[in-house]
Amino acid sequence: MKLNNKVLRRVVAIGLVLGLTTAWADDHAIASSGLVGTWSLEVRAMRGIQYLTLEVIEEAGGYGGVVTGRRGPVIVDAIQVKGRAFSFRQKVTSPMGKIELHYTGQIDTDRMQGEMQTPRGVIMFTGNRTQ
Secondary structure: OOOOHHHHHHHHHHHHHHHHHHHHHHHHHHHHHHHOEEEEEEEEEOOEEEEEEEEEEEEOOEEEEEEEEOOEEEEEOOOEEEOOEEEEEEEEEEOOEEEEEEEEEEEEOOEEEEEEEEOOEEEEEEEEEOO
16 A cells, blocks of 8 residues: 555654654653652761752642751752753852852652752762652
């Protein structure tokens, strides 16, 4: 059976649309189920280990949350998620004044790892899902 060009173009176009839709849905599903929840983070800084809690929620088509450490909770307005990768900025008050921290990381089921960019350099962190 021989397909004419018009039918062949339609079949290819439908295949492309379905493929792109599936890729977007898979990416969104990984992000939705991957990062949302409560995480216990361990940050290995020059002055010792810090323990933080990261709570992530999905809101209005995006992600937000709260990072809680020994100085209390700090709201995180915009968490960027792409597949298993995430990033966000956090403004905190320190003895040096207000500083911005930039987190980037990867999720692997119930574990995460990444780095935090500080004014003094990069600090590595790991995390485990607690909820």
